[in-house]
Amino acid sequence: MNEERTEIGSLGEFGLIEHLTRNNETRQASTILSVGDDAAVIDQFGKQTLISTELLVEGVHFDLMYTPLKHLGYKSVVAAISDICGMNATPTHITVSIAISNRFSIEALDDLYNGIYAACEVYNIDLIGGDTTSAGKGLIISVTAVGEVTPDKFITRSGAQKGDLICVTGDLGAAYLGLQLLEREKKIFLEHPGVQPDLDNRKYVIGRTLRPEARVDIVEWLATQEITPTAMMDITDGLSSELFHICKQSNVGCVIYEDKIPFHDEMREVAYKFEIDPTACALSGGDDYELLFTVNQEEYDKIRFTEKISVVGYITEAGEGKKMITRKGNTHDLVAQGWQQDK
Missing domain, CATH: 3.30.1330.10 (PurM-like, N-terminal domain)
Structure with a gap:
């Protein structure tokens, strides 16, 4: 060529x-x-x-x-x-x-x-x-x-209040699994250069890794709905790490529900194929470029009907710590491992 x-x-x-x-x-x-x-x-x-x-x-x-x-x-x-x-x-x-x-x-x-x-x-x-x-x-x-x-309408990480709802956009964890797929295929290629990549039916997770999107649409949607988040940041180091940032800056705690964390079906399939817990990918993966924000409970009726946003938990007092309630109803401390590639 x-x-x-x-x-x-x-x-x-x-x-x-x-x-x-x-x-x-x-x-x-x-x-x-x-x-x-x-x-x-x-x-x-x-x-x-x-x-x-x-x-x-x-x-x-x-x-x-x-x-x-x-x-x-x-x-x-x-x-x-x-x-x-x-x-x-x-x-x-x-x-x-x-x-x-x-x-x-x-x-x-x-x-x-x-x-x-x-x-x-x-x-x-x-x-x-x-x-x-x-x-x-x-x-x-x-x-x-x-x-x-607009002057003084920017949102920081420090405004979350007890009782606020914790919201995330899109779905989480797919970019991390897309990276695992690509790294696996790279390893196979280096060992066996003649082998063709096996990435069929994995366009979503690969796309989330190679060509993510920024959620400008959410900023626009919040404005049209006249919703002002109390705290906000993007998700690049995994949900748990970002929640820790907001809790630290706002001096609050949090509770999130495992069954409320949004997953894409393909992400879940790939996670099981790699024998990785999908929840772990969402909490400690990275490169999702979704948004994490908190809102007053009064905004719930505006948010619950949009597929773009999931309410995953609520803000508590700092002394209550940072917790996750599992699908089985057990309560565990939330751990923030972060996106190791950037550390």
């Missing part, structure tokens, strides 16, 4: 930036000046600005043996803007910086940026800057996300 390969050195740093941003589009009215000068200029028209940065390192956060560069570009953006959503705000802009070794060609970087631009289109955000530099080996990606919110 004679794929064209253009060496990065043939363009130089500024030539590379110009090449990668040649098709960059502006979608936000708040973008006054985008790529091309020393700095970008944005005007948020009286909104408050949120800023968050995500750093992804090859060999730590992603493996290019099974991660297409286009998917990686998309996921890098999702990882950054998910933090903006986790504060009940709307992402508007990103900057992308990369450190690259000479292992990568211009065509490979085009694939990466095609994924970045696809995410910009899906989430209606503007790429307004970044930087490129050389790396001794591998690939490092840093994405800074900028978001906007």
